[in-house]
Amino acid sequence: MNAVQRSIFFSALERYASLLLFLVSIGILSRLLTPKEFGIYAVVLAITSVFSTSSQEFGGANYLIQKASLSEVNVRTAFTITFGLSVAIGLLLYLLGGVVGSTLGAQGPATGIAVAVLNFIVTPFSTTIIALYRRDMQFGVVAASNLACNFTMVCVSIALAKMGYSYLAPIWGMIAGSVVQTVYLMGNRRDLRIFRPSLQGYPEVVRFGLYSSGVVLINVFYSSAPQLFLARMLDFTTVGLYSRACTLTQVFDKLVIQVISPVIMPAIFAQTKAGADLKRLYLHATSLLTVLYWPFLIFMAVMAKPIILVWLGPSWLEVVPLVRLLCIAQLSLFAACLTYPVLVAAGSVRDTLLSSLISLPPSLLVIFIASFFGVEAVAGSAMLTLPFQAAVAISFVSRHLDLRFTDFVHALRKSGMVALCCCATVAICAALVEHGLIGPVAGIFVACGAVAAMWLAALFAVQHPLLPELKAPVSRLVSTAWRSTGRVPVPVAQGDRDVC
Incomplete structure (x- = not known):
């Protein structure tokens, strides 16, 4: 395997193991915590995530990855800025926790924030080390650390939920996972000189950090x-x-996007340095993503009711229409994970900020107005906001890569055909479940099998560009299987096709 394939392999190994933990934990926690308790946890996570994620971008992963020549002093300066800003913001949130609680009319968010800000002290260490491993395309240690983090988080969250910690259970689980990950990474890195304070060359870090x-x-x-x-x-x-x-509609992100996201930016920079055409890379990547993304979202939208009934239980059936609206809206975000790395590779990190400033404030206004009309209106507003955001992002990318509408049509038409075939198949399976001809559990398995078979058949029928990408690893697996049995496959000569 080359460096990119090896990186994706380790990332996939970790993500799918973590996904299994995620599926189990959500199913268990949904039965231990009420929707209200999940709501308080979601609000705490929403508030702290806004500040923690943005503070880590000052000298965070993207700066360390994209810098052409990286010295130890650069890393130390980046960490110093990230850590200082993270601790300052964490302290500010702790002091303002009471104001947040009174604004929302409940004490729960204030207590949750007071606990969650402990993460602001821990995460700068782990994110710095992970960025260095990602820069060097060494994803084995990263995968192991993420898996250790997620396993700890799930175990602690479930244990504390059973002990009656309510909405604080997943918050303490999150902190425990971060601590375990940081300790694991430091044990593997061993050279901890990168954490010595330094502000040498800080203007460069700040300039990049402001945009990022x-x-x-x-x-x-x-x-x-x-x-x-x-x-x-x-x-x-x-x-x-x-x-x-939202969690249900983001399963594809956990299956695919989060597997390839850590690899996308380093891979794009490596290939463009080697002389690859960025326009061709972008169109090829969108073709590969959509043939996975569109069928999956269609499957989730159509089979939402039996999936929620089996996975979360009957008390969560109210989310079915929300899931369907969000899945349909997210069909437009087929290239979202490519926008930032492609614009940075094109030398225009400024446009990543400008794109967000154009598309997101109007979208926030639409969501705010929709919130007066209920939760379904908020979910339905995504049918307007997400396509608008996608259009703005694609317009910026198109300007830098000289893309035309016909380029997208040519790149996506085969994926569209595959998605339509899968849509017809899953609709038949959903009808069987809805009319009681098969149960929800059997219906999910039947739908998975039928859609998978139709997806594969459609790939061959339209000769999708994903096929060559699949043939290479399959050939390697077959070759490895033959070698493990002590036998070597005999190549078939052109005129000897009947030879076994």
Whole structure:
């Protein structure tokens, strides 16, 4: 395997193991915690995520990865700025926790914030080390540390939920996971001189951080805004329902996007340095993403009711229409994970911020207005806001890569055909479940099998560009299997096709 494939392999190994933990933990915690308790946790997470993620971008992963020549002094300066800003913001949030609680009319968020800010002290250490491993395309240690973090987080969250810690259970679980990850990474890195304070060359870090953190701050705030609006206008139960709907629609992110996201930026920089055409890379990547992304979202939208009934239980069936609306809206975000790394690779980190400033404030206004009309209106507003955001982002990318509408049509038409075939297949399976011909559990398994078979058949029928990407690892697996049996496959000559 080359460096990119090896990196994706380790990332996938960790993500799918973590996904299994995620599926189990959500199923268990949904039965131990009420929607209201989930709502309080979602609000705390929304508030702290906005500030923690943006503060880490001052000298965070993206700065360390994109810098052409990186010295130990650069790393020390980046860490010093990140750590100082993170601790300052954590302290400010701790002091303002009471104000947040009184604004939302409940003490729960204030208590949750007071606990959650402990993470602001820990995460700068782990994010710095992870960035260095990602820069060097060494994803084995990163994968192991993430898995250790997620396993600890799940175990602690479930244990504390059973002990009656309510909404604080997943918050303490999150902190425990971060501590375990940091200790593991430090034990592997051993050379901890990178954590010695330094401010040498800080203007460069700050300049990059202003744009990068601005992008992250706006995007994370946008993601968190619906929960905050609903908490203010309605109640925490509604927040819990909406948050759980978002979790279900983000399963694809955990399956695919989070597997490849750590690899995308280093891989793009490596290939462009080697002379690859950025336009061709972008179109090829969108073609590969959409043939996975669109069928998955369609499957989730159509099979939402049986999936929620089996996974979360009957008390969560109110999220079914929310999941369907969000899945349909997210079909437009097929290239979202490519926008930032492609614009940075094109030398225009400034445009990443400008794109967010153009698309997200109007979207926030739409969501705010929708929150007066209930949680379904907020979910439905995504049908307007997400396509608008996608259009703005694609327009910026198109300007730098000289892309035309016909380029996208050519790159995505085969993925669209595959998605339509999968849509027809899953609709038949959902009808069987809805009319009681098969149960929800059997219906999910039948739908998975039928859609997978149709997806594969459609790939061959349209000769999708994903096929060559699949053939290479399959060939390696077959070759490895033959070698493990002590036999060597005999190549078939052109005129000897009947030879076994």
